[in-house]
Amino acid sequence: xxxxxxxxxxxxxxxxxxxxxxxxxxxxxxxxxxxxxxxxxxxxxxxxxxxxxxxxxxxxxxxxxxxxxxxxxxxxxxxxxxxxxxxxxxxxxxxxxxxxxxxxxxxxxxxxxxxxxxxxxxxxxxxxxxxxxxxxxxxxxxxxxxxxxxxxxxxxxxxxxxxxxxxxxxxxxxxxxxxxxxxxxxxxxxxxxxxxxxxxxxxxxxxxxxxxxxxxxxxxxxxxxxxxxxxxxxxxxxxxxxxxxxxxxxxxxxxxxxxxxxxxxxxxxxxxxxxxxxxxxxxxxxxxxxxxxxxxxxxxxxxxxxxxxxxxxxxxxxxxxxxxxxxxxxxxxxxxxxxxxxxxxxxxxxxxxxxxxx
Amino acid sequence: xxxxxxxxxxxxxxxxxxxxxxxxxxxxxxxxxxxxxxxxxxxxxxxxxxxxxxxxxxxxxxxxxxxxxxxxxxxxxxxxxxxxxxxxxxxxxxxxxxxxxxxxxxxxxxxxxxxxxxxxxxxxxxxxxxxxxxxxxxxxxxxxxxxxxxxxxxxxxxxxxxxxx
Numbered sequence: 001x002x003x004x005x006x007x008x009x010x011x012x013x014x015x016x017x018x019x020x021x022x023x024x025x026x027x028x029x030x031x032x033x034x035x036x037x038x039x040x041x042x043x044x045x046x047x048x049x050x051x052x053x054x055x056x057x058x059x060x061x062x063x064x065x066x067x068x069x070x071x072x073x074x075x076x077x078x079x080x081x082x083x084x085x086x087x088x089x090x091x092x093x094x095x096x097x098x099x100x101x102x103x104x105x106x107x108x109x110x111x112x113x114x115x116x117x118x119x120x121x122x123x124x125x126x127x128x129x130x131x132x133x134x135x136x137x138x139x140x141x142x143x144x145x146x147x148x149x150x151x152x153x154x155x156x157x158x159x160x161x162x163x164x165x166x167x168x169x170x171x172x173x174x175x176x177x178x179x180x181x182x183x184x185x186x187x188x189x190x191x192x193x194x195x196x197x198x199x200x201x202x203x204x205x206x207x208x209x210x211x212x213x214x215x216x217x218x219x220x221x222x223x224x225x226x227x228x229x230x231x232x233x234x235x236x237x238x239x240x241x242x243x244x245x246x247x248x249x250x251x252x253x254x255x256x257x258x259x260x261x262x263x264x265x266x267x268x269x270x271x272x273x274x275x276x277x278x279x280x281x282x283x284x285x286x287x288x289x290x291x292x293x294x295x296x297x298x299x300x301x302x303x304x305x306x307x308x309x310x311x312x313x314x315x316x317x318x319x320x321x322x323x324x325x326x327x328x329x330x331x332x333x334x335x336x337x338x339x340x341x342x343x344x345x346x347x348x349x350x351x352x353x354x355x356x357x358x
Numbered sequence: 359x360x361x362x363x364x365x366x367x368x369x370x371x372x373x374x375x376x377x378x379x380x381x382x383x384x385x386x387x388x389x390x391x392x393x394x395x396x397x398x399x400x401x402x403x404x405x406x407x408x409x410x411x412x413x414x415x416x417x418x419x420x421x422x423x424x425x426x427x428x429x430x431x432x433x434x435x436x437x438x439x440x441x442x443x444x445x446x447x448x449x450x451x452x453x454x455x456x457x458x459x460x461x462x463x464x465x466x467x468x469x470x471x472x473x474x475x476x477x478x479x480x481x482x483x484x485x486x487x488x489x490x491x492x493x494x495x496x497x498x499x500x501x502x503x504x505x506x507x508x509x510x511x512x513x514x515x516x517x518x519x520x521x522x523x
Binding site for chain 1: 395
């Protein structure tokens with residue numbers, strides 16, 4: 001009878017043992033989540049006439065006096081400061097995390113690392129100045145060898161240092177070789193790496209098991225499907241062949257394998273609509289865009305992503321809240337940038353096109 | 359085979375003392391389990407919502423109560439442990455009854471401690487988001503802590519006739 005207890009209750013990640021290592025950070029992350037701007041905050045922000053008013057309103061929220069020392073406010077500056085606060089919070093969580101949460105948080109940063117590496121590759125190919133490239137890199141995706149990476153003068157060196165120094169080596173090794181790096185379109189490289197990363201992350205979450213696997217599984221499947229649909233739609237009218245396109249679709253997701261096979265053959269948006277039709281959620285998203293001329297498919301995807309990420313907080317004792325918190329804060333930063341741009345350019349008519357979160 | 363007589367030959371004091379140990383030991387394990395589950399969530403949530411600090415100590419107190427049930431039962435049971443010069447049938451009864459009462463109380467308190475701990479953790483996190491939820495979640499915890507009480511009641515009934523004369 002005791003072994004029954006041990007079997008079910010003491011599984012890693014189960015309710016009874018989760019708090020030993022991760023209880024404090026879960027409470028902390030939920031505390032951060034309660035600081036996400038609400039509809040009342042957005043109502044205040046949309047009524048501002050100048051950026052200084054926005055600074056006043058933001059000072060009363062969780063952001064506090066983060067703009068206190070800035071004299072000249074611009075939307076880019078506000079976005080940068082918001083992002084800085086988010087990154088400080090993320091690194092605080094990462095610093096306190098132990099395994100397996102530490103690996104999970106590292107996996108979240110790999111996506112940004114891929115963007116940074118693609119940026120460095122492009123820069124190296126066009127012979128840009130390395131220090132200015134590093135400034136443009138996303139702070140969440142920094143890794144130690146970044147400086148040496150930018151020192152490499154040709155793509156071959158870059159490839160070898162990436163293989164040795166970054167945790168992204170498996171994604172390069174499996175799908176790209178050194179020759180590909182030179183010839184392939186940079187976007188193809190980015191998408192191939194991201195496909196490998198998504199699949200790897202998904203399988204890692206499945207090994208964690210329990211609620212984490214369930215919540216993260218849904219979130220990552222949606223991300224994979226979103227990328228497949230976006231790649232398909234963006235490839236109409238370009239020289240990307242259907243075979244190449246099919247190689248970019250991640251093999252996880254609600255659309256895998258049937259929808260993906262149909263997407264691979266699609267030639268216009270009606271065929272895309274037909275391909276995803278059997279998935280109720282995506283069918284609704286496409287219908288929303290056809291009813292509402294203002295709303296693009298991208299906006300519909302963002303809205304649906306916000307819904308999914310909010311749901312992650314409904315369950316306790318899992319790691320999905322860290323991923324969801326990051327995504328929701330990024331959406332909040334996009335909203336703040338949209339509102340501040342509308343305020344700065346005095347285009348109040350479109351100011352309500354942000355995506356409300358709570 | 360000597361194994362066939364093992365239950366006959368074991369001294370009833372062996373069973374009785376293990377029973378007392380189980381009552382207190384496993385109850386304290388349950389209480390400790392509950393306290394760390396609640397405590398870590400409370401610490402994390404209190405960083406951004408310091409107002410929850412004092413109220414949510416009630417959850418910790420409910421977990422502590424589980425350990426107190428264990429102590430009470432252990433004290434009651436050990437007062438029945440007198441030294442006898444010669445073992446009679448009643449003593450065998452006493453030995454078994456104290457052992458299984460201890461097991462009952464211990465396991466009931468273990469489950470109760472874990473239950474109150476997980477509820478308390480949810481209560482702290484919910485209170486940090488929305489203060490009006492606290493009292494409702496406390497009622498759930500009260501029901502949870504009744505489980506330990508059930509164990510104690512049954513334990514007392516089981517050992518009421520146990521006596522080492």
